[in-house]
Amino acid sequence: MNKHISTASLAVAAAALATACPQSNPPLPEGSGYTCDGELCTVTGPILTDVTFTADKKWVLTGGVFVGDDADPDASPAILTIEPGTTVYGDTAALSFLLVTRGSKLVADGRADAPIVFTSAKDAGSRARGDWGGLVINGQAPVNGCTGDPCVVQGEAGTGTYGGAVANDDSGVLRYVRVEFGGALIDDENELNGFAFQGVGSGTVIENIQAHLVSDDCIEFFGGTASAKRILCTGAGDDNLDWTFGWTGKVQFLIAQQYDDAGGNGIEADNNEANNELTPVSRPVISNATFIGRPASENSKIGVLLRRGTQAELHNVIVMGFNDRCFDMDDSATFAGAVEGDALTGNTVIENSIFDCATLSEDEEGDAFSLEDFLLTMNEGNEVGDPGLTAPDSVGAADFRPAAGSLASSGGQVPSDSFFEAASYRGACPADDNWAQGWAAFPQN
Numbered sequence: 418m419n420k421h422i423s424t425a426s427l428a429v430a431a432a433a434l435a436t437a438c439p440q441s442n443p444p445l446p447e448g449s450g451y452t453c454d455g456e457l458c459t460v461t462g463p464i465l466t467d468v469t470f471t472a473d474k475k476w477v478l479t480g481g482v483f484v485g486d487d488a489d490p491d492a493s494p495a496i497l498t499i500e501p502g503t504t505v506y507g508d509t510a511a512l513s514f515l516l517v518t519r520g521s522k523l524v525a526d527g528r529a530d531a532p533i534v535f536t537s538a539k540d541a542g543s544r545a546r547g548d549w550g551g552l553v554i555n556g557q558a559p560v561n562g563c564t565g566d567p568c569v570v571q572g573e574a575g576t577g578t579y580g581g582a583v584a585n586d587d588s589g590v591l592r593y594v595r596v597e598f599g600g601a602l603i604d605d606e607n608e609l610n611g612f613a614f615q616g617v618g619s620g621t622v623i624e625n626i627q628a629h630l631v632s633d634d635c636i637e638f639f640g641g642t643a644s645a646k647r648i649l650c651t652g653a654g655d656d657n658l659d660w661t662f663g664w665t666g667k668v669q670f671l672i673a674q675q676y677d678d679a680g681g682n683g684i685e686a687d688n689n690e691a692n693n694e695l696t697p698v699s700r701p702v703i704s705n706a707t708f709i710g711r712p713a714s715e716n717s718k719i720g721v722l723l724r725r726g727t728q729a730e731l732h733n734v735i736v737m738g739f740n741d742r743c744f745d746m747d748d749s750a751t752f753a754g755a756v757e758g759d760a761l762t763g764n765t766v767i768e769n770s771i772f773d774c775a776t777l778s779e780d781e782e783g784d785a786f787s788l789e790d791f792l793l794t795m796n797e798g799n800e801v802g803d804p805g806l807t808a809p810d811s812v813g814a815a816d817f818r819p820a821a822g823s824l825a826s827s828g829g830q831v832p833s834d835s836f837f838e839a840a841s842y843r844g845a846c847p848a849d850d851n852w853a854q855g856w857a858a859f860p861q862n
């Protein structure tokens with residue numbers, strides 16, 4: 418009997434054994450970007466192959482975790498799938514954030530009864546704004562102020578490369594996702610937002626997302642064409658909806674509620690700070706939004722601030738309680754985009770909306786027209802008064818629906834575009850659907 422066994426036959430035998438008796442902890446595929454010890458998984462990235470975060474484990478982001486290769490979107494595109502009900506923790510010692518590069522995808526498709534939560538790794542009870550970073554999604558949709566072919570931008574503070582020519586680019590799905598206690602400083606000047614959509618395209622699904630107690634903006638769009646439905650912003654440390662660099666998406670149903678201890682503007686909207694005229698010009702279409710400031714807090718600034726050449730369509734919006742004023746417009750390009758001669762251009766429109774602040778607007782030197790005239794005379798269907806929401810100021814148990822017979826319960830008219838669901842009310846909630854309860858949560862620390 419020949420006792421000689423070749424190395425080749427050993428390998429075959431080992432492979433057969435592995436198939437028959439898989440190890441309890443099989444080695445992870447190269448490029449997984451994480452390691453697990455029991456139920457605790459440490460995620461360092463880069464994630465360069467398709468990976469699933471399962472709901473039975475605790476996933477801890479440690480440092481900036483990139484999905485895909487920032488330098489080359491085609492080199493190793495990856496899909497990170499996160500199961501419904503999964504909690505992902507941001508390590509608070511290493512500045513941690515999750516960044517999806519161009520060409521890669523995040524599929525975080527939660528459910529109302531099993532949302533996906535990104536939170537601080539500190540214990541409940543000791544968590545605060547800025548414990549960790551946030552979510553950054555980079556896409557290949559058009560942005561302005563970019564260079565090269567395809568024309569791209571470097572994100573602020575090392576948040577990667579974004580932009581391109583793919584208007585319908587698809588960065589995945591964010592549905593029933595909450596980001597809380599994020600917004601850490603990434604350097605002296607830049608904080609991470611709860612959600613940063615950078616050059617994200619219209620093929621991306623964004624529905625039912627909440628940013629809660631983040632230290633910078635709730636949600637910021639840097640160019641791109643991404644649209645979103647049902648955005649909830651609670652206790653943001655800075656602005657609620659921020660945009661710049663040519664964003665042209667759509668939003669329906671957005672609630673922003675400020676807290677007393679920190680805040681900024683409800684909407685802070687730019688085209689481009691360096692050159693107000695760059696194209697594509699920022700021009701989102703927004704319907705059914707409720708912005709709730711804090712009248713007694715100096716942290717509560719302007720409800721809607723349009724500046725630096727942006728255009729916008731706002732329909733069925735409620736702006737209430739902002740300490741500084743409800744509405745402002747700055748910079749000649751912004752005025753020129755809205756009105757030509759005595760007539761609206763149609764590029765900036767604010768209709769069927771309700772304003773309720775101690776100061777509606779203030780005219781400043783150089784303004785091309787009176788902002789009060791713009792809101793109440795030139796545009797249609799706007800009024801000043803108490804919108805009559807059920808419990809808009811409560812922290813943690815708010816009810817943003819119109820009370821019976823309130824101003825907000827009628828007077829709405831949505832844009833004629835199939836993206837927008839029928840809504841005859843104003844603000845983000847109808848009387849019979851408190852969509853900001855259930856999957857959302859409001860832990861204070």
Ligand SMILES: [Ca+2]
Pocket residue numbers: 608609610633634637659
């Ligand atoms: Ca920001």
Ligand SMILES: [Ca+2]
Pocket residue numbers: 634655656659685
């Ligand atoms: Ca901001």
Ligand SMILES: [Ca+2]
Pocket residue numbers: 659660661685686687
């Ligand atoms: Ca801004």
Ligand SMILES: [Ca+2]
Pocket residue numbers: 745746747748779781
């Ligand atoms: Ca102004």
